[in-house]
Amino acid sequence: MDRTSILSNEAGFLHTISNPRNNPILDQLDTQGSNFFNQPQSNNTSAASQSTDSVEASDAKWASKLLTECATAMSCKDSTKIHHLLWMLNELASPYGDCDQKLASYFLQALFCKATDSGHRCHRTLISVAEKSHTFDSIRKLILKFQEVSPWTTFGHVASNGAILEALEGESKIHIVDISNTLCTQWPTFLEALATRTDETPSLKLTIVITTSASIVKSVMKEIAPRMEKFARLMGVPFEFKVLSGLNRLGDLTKEGLGVQEDEALAMNCIGALRKVHVEERMDVIKMIQTLRPRVVTIVEEEADFSTNKNDFVKCFEECLRFYTAYFDMLEECFPTTSSEKLMLERECSRTIVRVLACDDESHDHGGDNERRERGVQWAERLRGSGFTSVGYSDDVIDDIKALLKRYRAGWSYVLPTGSVGDASIYLSWKEEPVIWTSVWKP
Amino acid sequence: MAMLMDLDFTNFGYSATTATTTTTATTTASASTDDGCNWNAWSPVVDWEALSSGQEDFHNLVDSMMDESDLLHNLNVRPNTDEECHDLYSPERYATVTDDESNSMEDFKGMRLIHLLMAAAEALEGRSKCRELARVILVRLRELVSPKEGTNMERLAAYFTDALQGLLDGVTTGGVHGKCRSHHHYKAEHHPADVLAAFQLLQDVSPYVKFGHFTANQAILDAVTHDKRVHIVDYDIMEGIQWASLMQALVSRKDGPPTPHLRITALSRGGGGRRSFSTVQGTGRRLTAFAASIGQPFSFHQCRLDPDETFKPSNLKLVRGEALVINCMLHLPHFSHRAPNSIASFMAGAKTLCPRLITLVEEEMGPTEDEGFVGRFMDTLHHYSAMYDSLEAGFPTQGRARALVERVLLAPRISESLDRIYHGRGEDEGCSWGQRLAADGFCPINISFANHCQANLLIGLYNDGYRVEELGINKLVLGWKTRSLLSVSIWSSKDNDL
Numbered sequence: 001m002d003r004t005s006i007l008s009n010e011a012g013f014l015h016t017i018s019n020p021r022n023n024p025i026l027d028q029l030d031t032q033g034s035n036f037f038n039q040p041q042s043n044n045t046s047a048a049s050q051s052t053d054s055v056e057a058s059d060a061k062w063a064s065k066l067l068t069e070c071a072t073a074m075s076c077k078d079s080t081k082i083h084h085l086l087w088m089l090n091e092l093a094s095p096y097g098d099c100d101q102k103l104a105s106y107f108l109q110a111l112f113c114k115a116t117d118s119g120h121r122c123h124r125t126l127i128s129v130a131e132k133s134h135t136f137d138s139i140r141k142l143i144l145k146f147q148e149v150s151p152w153t154t155f156g157h158v159a160s161n162g163a164i165l166e167a168l169e170g171e172s173k174i175h176i177v178d179i180s181n182t183l184c185t186q187w188p189t190f191l192e193a194l195a196t197r198t199d200e201t202p203s204l205k206l207t208i209v210i211t212t213s214a215s216i217v218k219s220v221m222k223e224i225a226p227r228m229e230k231f232a233r234l235m236g237v238p239f240e241f242k243v244l245s246g247l248n249r250l251g252d253l254t255k256e257g258l259g260v261q262e263d264e265a266l267a268m269n270c271i272g273a274l275r276k277v278h279v280e281e282r283m284d285v286i287k288m289i290q291t292l293r294p295r296v297v298t299i300v301e302e303e304a305d306f307s308t309n310k311n312d313f314v315k316c317f318e319e320c321l322r323f324y325t326a327y328f329d330m331l332e333e334c335f336p337t338t339s340s341e342k343l344m345l346e347r348e349c350s351r352t353i354v355r356v357l358a359c360d361d362e363s364h365d366h367g368g369d370n371e372r373r374e375r376g377v378q379w380a381e382r383l384r385g386s387g388f389t390s391v392g393y394s395d396d397v398i399d400d401i402k403a404l405l406k407r408y409r410a411g412w413s414y415v416l417p418t419g420s421v422g423d424a425s426i427y428l429s430w431k432e433e434p435v436i437w438t439s440v441w442k443p
Numbered sequence: 444m445a446m447l448m449d450l451d452f453t454n455f456g457y458s459a460t461t462a463t464t465t466t467t468a469t470t471t472a473s474a475s476t477d478d479g480c481n482w483n484a485w486s487p488v489v490d491w492e493a494l495s496s497g498q499e500d501f502h503n504l505v506d507s508m509m510d511e512s513d514l515l516h517n518l519n520v521r522p523n524t525d526e527e528c529h530d531l532y533s534p535e536r537y538a539t540v541t542d543d544e545s546n547s548m549e550d551f552k553g554m555r556l557i558h559l560l561m562a563a564a565e566a567l568e569g570r571s572k573c574r575e576l577a578r579v580i581l582v583r584l585r586e587l588v589s590p591k592e593g594t595n596m597e598r599l600a601a602y603f604t605d606a607l608q609g610l611l612d613g614v615t616t617g618g619v620h621g622k623c624r625s626h627h628h629y630k631a632e633h634h635p636a637d638v639l640a641a642f643q644l645l646q647d648v649s650p651y652v653k654f655g656h657f658t659a660n661q662a663i664l665d666a667v668t669h670d671k672r673v674h675i676v677d678y679d680i681m682e683g684i685q686w687a688s689l690m691q692a693l694v695s696r697k698d699g700p701p702t703p704h705l706r707i708t709a710l711s712r713g714g715g716g717r718r719s720f721s722t723v724q725g726t727g728r729r730l731t732a733f734a735a736s737i738g739q740p741f742s743f744h745q746c747r748l749d750p751d752e753t754f755k756p757s758n759l760k761l762v763r764g765e766a767l768v769i770n771c772m773l774h775l776p777h778f779s780h781r782a783p784n785s786i787a788s789f790m791a792g793a794k795t796l797c798p799r800l801i802t803l804v805e806e807e808m809g810p811t812e813d814e815g816f817v818g819r820f821m822d823t824l825h826h827y828s829a830m831y832d833s834l835e836a837g838f839p840t841q842g843r844a845r846a847l848v849e850r851v852l853l854a855p856r857i858s859e860s861l862d863r864i865y866h867g868r869g870e871d872e873g874c875s876w877g878q879r880l881a882a883d884g885f886c887p888i889n890i891s892f893a894n895h896c897q898a899n900l901l902i903g904l905y906n907d908g909y910r911v912e913e914l915g916i917n918k919l920v921l922g923w924k925t926r927s928l929l930s931v932s933i934w935s936s937k938d939n940d941l
Contacts, residue, residue, distance in 0.1 A: 088558075
C-alpha cells in the first residue's frame with residue numbers, strides 16, 4: 001500500500017468538493033509546485049532565513065521574565081508589584097508584534113482577568129466573539145492552512161489512522177467512535193486507505209461525539225456530514241455518518257447510546273478530547289471506554305501538564321507559559337509573517353490561557369471546555385490503572401510518520417520513548433521539545 | 444565679523460551700587476507672544492524666518508498598538524500610592540513636569556512616559572537588570588515620542604530615550620572607551636550657526652546665561668576694587684560675552700578708582716571640532732576690539748591645554764602684583780561637562796596659583812550620593828524637565844525655536860549626563876565641584892547684598908517662575924519653581940584673604 005500518495009490527498013478532500021484555491025496565500029504556497037504535498041523535500045534545509053533560536057539567547061526573554069514575575073507577585077499578593085508589572089506588560093504587549101509581544105499580550109489578558117476576578121466573563125466574551133467571526137468556510141480554511149504548514153494535527157492523524165487500520169485488518173464492519181477536535185479532517189485519508197485495501201472494502205460507520213457546547217461546532221458538523229458521505233461514495237466505501245451531541249457527561253456514553261452493534265469492530269479515536277473532561281471525571285470516562293470493549297483506542301493529546309498544578313498558580317503559569325511559548329514559536333516559524341490564520345490560531349490560544357489561568361474549575365459548567373492538559377505519562381498511568389495495555393506502533397506507521405515530517409520545514413522530529421514503563425507511544429517534537437503525544441491502547 | 448558688537452550690552456550694564464536696567468527683549472510674564480512682535484529686537488543673528496512658522500501644531504501621538512480587548516483598555520495607570528514606595532520612585536514628585544494645562548490626557552501621557560523611562564533605566568542598571576527588556580521599552584518609547592513635536596515631556600522623553608539607547612548600545616558592544624565615548628557623533632552634527640542661534644536664544648529668553656555671568660562678574664568687581672591690574676584665567680571662554688559686560692562695568696565705575704588693566708587668559712584645547720562658533724583667537728580679537736572701543740586697557744592671551752586636557756599652571760604668564768581670578772563656567776551651554784579630569788586638573792592647578800578669587804558656576808543636581816543609577820537618572824530627568832518648562836515659559840509659542848535649543852544644547856548635555864552617571868566615577872559621584880573646592884581647602888567668599896539684589900532684579904525681567912536663593916554665604920542658586928538649576932559660588936585660596 002502506497003501511503004504517500006494517499007497522504008497527498010489528505011488536504012484535498014474538503015476543498016475539492018467546495019471552492020478550491022480561492023485563497024491567495026494558498027496560491028503563493030503553490031508557486032513552489034502544483035501540489036504542495038507532491039513537493040520533494042520541501043523546506044527541510046531552508047532554515048537559513050530564520051533567526052537563531054531565541055531560546056538560546058543569553059538574555060532571558062523579556063516577556064517570560066515579566067510575566068513570571070507578575071504571576072509570582074500575584075500569588076504573593078504584592079499589589080504594588082502587580083500593578084507595576086501589569087502596566088509594563090500592557091505597554092509592551094501587542095497581539096500583532098513578535099512572539100514576545102504576543103505572549104505578553106495574551107498572558108497579560110489572563111493575568112488581568114485573574115487580578116480582577118473576571119476570568120469567566122472574559123472567557124465567555126472570547127467564545128462569543130470567536131463564534132461570531134467563524135463560519136464553516138473560515139474554519140475549514142484555517143484547519144487546512146494549519147495542516148499545510150505544520151504537522152501539529154496531521155501527526156496524530158497519521159499515527160491513529162495507521163494504528164486503527166492495522167488493528168482492524170480483515171474486519172468487514174468497522175465502527176469508529178470519534179471524540180475529537182479535528183472536525184473530521186482525519187477521515188478522508190482513512191476512507192481512502194479502506195478503499196485501496198487489497199481485500200474487500202469494509203463498511204465504515206462513523207459516530208462523532210461532540211462534547212463542546214459551542215454552537216459553531218454543531219453547524220460545522222451539519223456542513224461536514226454531506227461532504228463526508230459524498231466522499232465515501234466516491235471512494236466506494238459503504239458509509240454511515242452520525243453525530244451525537246448534547247451529551248452532559250462523557251462518562252455517560254453507553255453502547256446502546258452509541259448504537260454499537262455486536263458484529264461491528266469498534267475503535268475509539270480520542271484526539272484532544274480527554275483534556276476537555278473535568279479532572280475528577282477523567283477516570284470515569286476511561287472506565288466508560290473500557291466498558292465499551294473497543295478493539296483499539298487511539299489517543300492523541302498535547303504534551304503539557306495543567307492538572308497536577310491546578311492549585312499552584314505559579315507552577316501552572318510557568319507550565320502554561322512554557323507550552324505556549326513553544327506553540328507560538330512554532331506558529332511564528334511555520335506560517336508566513338502576515339498570516340490571518342496564524343492570528344486566528346493565536347486567538348484560540350488566548351481562550352485556553354484565560355480558561356486555565358483565570359477560571360476556577362468548580363464553579364462553572366463550561367460544557368466540556370475544560371482545558372487542563374496532562375502529559376502522556378499521566379494519561380498512560382490512568383489508562384493502565386483502568387486495565388488498558390499499550391500497543392506499539394508498527395514499522396509501517398513509523399515510516400508514515402517519517403514521510404509526513406519530511407514534508408514540513410526543519411525543526412520537527414519524532415521521539416519513541418525508550419524503556420521506562422514500556423509505553424508504546426510517539427511524541428512529536430518541535431525543536432527538541434515534545435509537544436504532541438500519541439498512543440494506542442487495547443482493553 | 445564683529446558679531447560681539449551687534450549684541451547690545453548697554454542694556455545690561457550695571458554699576459557696583461545701583462542696578463538699572465532696561466531691556467529690549469520682552470520676555471516678561473505675559474505668556475502669549477504676539478506674532479507681530481519685532482523679532483529683530485531679540486537677536487539679529489538668529490534667523491527668525493526659519494523658526495517662526497505661525498501656529499504650532501500639536502500632534503496627538505496615537506498609540507498604534509492598542510489591544511483589542513476592552514478589558515485592557517480600562518487598565519488605568521495611577522501613580523503609586525503605596526506608602527512603602529520609595530519617594531524617589533513616586534511619580535507625584537514629578538508633578539511639576541506636566542503642563543500647566545488641565546488636559547488630563549496630556550498628564551496621563553506624561554506620567555506614562557516617566558514610568559517608561561524609569562522602567563528603562565531600571566532594566567538597564569536597576570535591581571532587575573535585563574538588556575532585552577530595556578531594548579524593548581526603548582522601542583516602545585520611540586513610538587510614543589518625537590524630539591520635535593508634542594509636549595515638553597514628550598520631547599524631553601525623546602532625548603532621554605536616545606541617551607538611554609546610547610548607553611544600551613555602548614554596553615552591548617562591550618565598550619569602555621575613552622571619555623567622550625558616545626558623543627563624538629554629536630560633535631560634527633551641529634552646524635555652528637545653529638549653535639550660535641541656540642546660544643542667543645538661551646540667553647535671550649532665560650536668565651540662565653546672564654545669571655552666571657553677572658553674579659560672577661559682580662563678585663569679581665567686589666573683589667578687585669582697588670587693584671590696578673586684574674588677570675582672569677577663563678576655563679571655557681566661548682564667545683567671551685561675560686567679559687564684555689565686565690569691561691563695561693569696569694569703565695563705567697563712578698567715583699571709583701581708575702579703570703584697571705584687564706588681562707584675560709583663555710584656555711584653549713588642542714583638539715579640533717569645538718562646538719562653539721568661535722575659536723579662542725577669534726574671541727580674543729573681538730574682545731580686544733571691544734575693549735579698545737570703550738577705552739578699557741586690555742590684553743588677551745591663550746594657554747594651551749595638553750592633548751589630554753590637563754592644565755599646567757606653568758604655561759600661564761603671571762605678572763607680579765596682579766589680582767588673579769579663576770573663572771570656571773561649567774553650566775550650559777559650556778561643554779566641559781564631559782571632561783571631569785580636565786576640570787579637576789584645572790582646579791588643582793588653580794590651587795597652586797593662590798588666586799584672589801575663584802568664580803564657579805555649575806549645574807545643580809539633587810543630593811544623590813547614595814542613589815544608584817536609577818535614582819540619579821530620575822534626578823536628571825527632573826532637572827531637565829524643569830529646564831524645558833522654564834524655556835517654555837520664555838517663549839511659549841515658539842516651539843520650533845525651543846526645539847532648536849533643546850536639540851543643540853540640551854540633548855548633548857543629557858547624553859553626557861547620563862553617560863557620566865551610568866559609568867560612574869566612584870566616590871566622586873554626587874559631589875559637586877563646589878564641594879570639592881571646599882574639601883580642597885578653598886575659602887568661601889561672601890556674596891554681597893548688592894550682588895544678590897542684582898540677581899533678583901535680573902530674574903525679575905523674565906518669567907516669575909524663576910527664583911534666586913542664597914545657600915551658605917558664598918552661593919547663589921538659580922531655580923525654576925521647586926527645582927534648582929544652577930549655582931554660582933565664590934571662593935578664595937586660604938592665603939589670600941580679601
